[in-house]
């Protein structure tokens with residue numbers, strides 16, 4: 563059975579895709595079989611692994627409307643053990659399909675589709691869009707847990723209550739096993755007082771829900787790192803683009819904690 567982890571935060575540009583891609587690559591680097599599932603119409607995770615539109619015919623949209631199985635849309639990435647379910651801007655059309663009142667159990671479509679490949683992967687990492695609509699609900703309904711990236715900037719915690727309410731509502735209804743795996747501070751800049759303040763606030767509010775590589779040591783923080791920002795344009799995770807950069811180390815540490823369980 564695979565462990566399914568969504569990366570979610572309806573706030574835009576907080577590091578969801580970066581986290582999904584680099585956590586997936588770091589888990590694969592540890593020899594785990596990993597599926598990165600791009601369920602954002604922006605398709606940034608797909609592009610980050612070096613795929614462009616002409617490279618694939620079918621994508622997650624075809625899976626969600628029921629015309630393809632996940633096994634039929636999988637792409638092999640350049641990284642050993644890492645496969646991708648690509649997305650495409652056409653995925654915006656799914657919202658309309660899901661709002662059709664006749665569509666039954668529309669929150670559980672992805673979960674059913676993922677069950678078919680559950681034996682094939684150790685981990686499924688889902689990159690979700692910056693919205694709390696039906697796409698993200700499908701991702702959370704299909705997941706064992708969620709990692710919430712928090713950008714260490716002003717307004718970092720804005721909208722968080724709404725996301726946490728959604729998670730607890732799903733837990734009470736369609737997905738009782740859903741857990742918050744943790745909060746991941748991203749784009750941290752040590753020279754910036756605001757960054758430090760956001761990290762202090764996070765540590766205060768969510769102490770037990772930050773990731774720690776060693777007990778008693780500081781929590782895992784993804785630094786603002788130019789190699790991270792550059793790597794998508796080379797179609798590579800930072801872990802292969804700049805293998806020993808600080809950004810790579812942070813995402814490898816996160817993978818270590820995830821594997822440890």
Ligand code: ATP
Nearest residue numbers: 574575576577578579580692749785786787790791
């Ligand atoms: P969206 O909500 O649009 O899906 P997102 O939450 O997925 O955005 P990303 O795309 O991962 O966010 O990151 C937003 C931008 O910030 C990207 O250009 C990315 O390359 C850059 N970025 C992310 N993390 C870092 C980092 N630690 N250091 C430097 N740049 C980063």
Ligand code: MG
Nearest residue numbers: 578579602606
């Ligand atoms: Mg994204």
